[in-house]
Amino acid sequence: MTTSDPLQRAKRPRTVLAGPYGHPFHPIAVTIPIGAWTASIVFDLIGFFVEDPTPWAIGAQVLIAIGIVGALLAAILGFLDFSVIPSGMPAHRTALLHMTLNLAVTVLFAVNWFIRSGEDHDHVSVIGFVLSIVGLAILGISGWLGGKLAYHYGVRVANEETQRQGFV
Secondary structure, three states: OOOOOHHHHHHOOOOHHHOOOOOOOHHHHOHHHHHHHHHHHHHHHHHHHOOOOHHHHHHHHHHHHHHHHHHHHHHHHHHHHHOOOOOOOHHHHHHHHHHHHHHHHHHHHHHHHHHHHOOOOOOOOHHHHHHHHHHHHHHHHHHHHHHHHHHHOOOOOOOHHHHHHHHO
């Protein structure tokens, strides 16, 4: 197979910033927003049931901010991976939808952060909580698409000849 093969090009990084062959950085970076935003929901839930929800409401807002910063980093790295997928292919369309959903989720959490920052922290923001649930649901769909890109289409995954070395 040559580098003109679209599948083989989609497996190779365009730049070292995307991570070496077979070890892309994007999947590592996505754990930051996923973890932060999931934890923010846990903080909200705790805040609904404790006597003083202030530290939990503030903690949830801080976690949302951490998730936004992490999402921007993941988006940059994901765009580097996206840039090696030739347009017009099913993998490109899937990656475009994955990217669009992730950007929408990031905007949703940014709106969520601004709503929370305008409220007192003596209670958990119900609107913020609902936005977090919706955002995480969309993120789940997008994550499924990301899994399809890696595990079904093999984007930025080592080719089968390289994989075979672990089984001989």
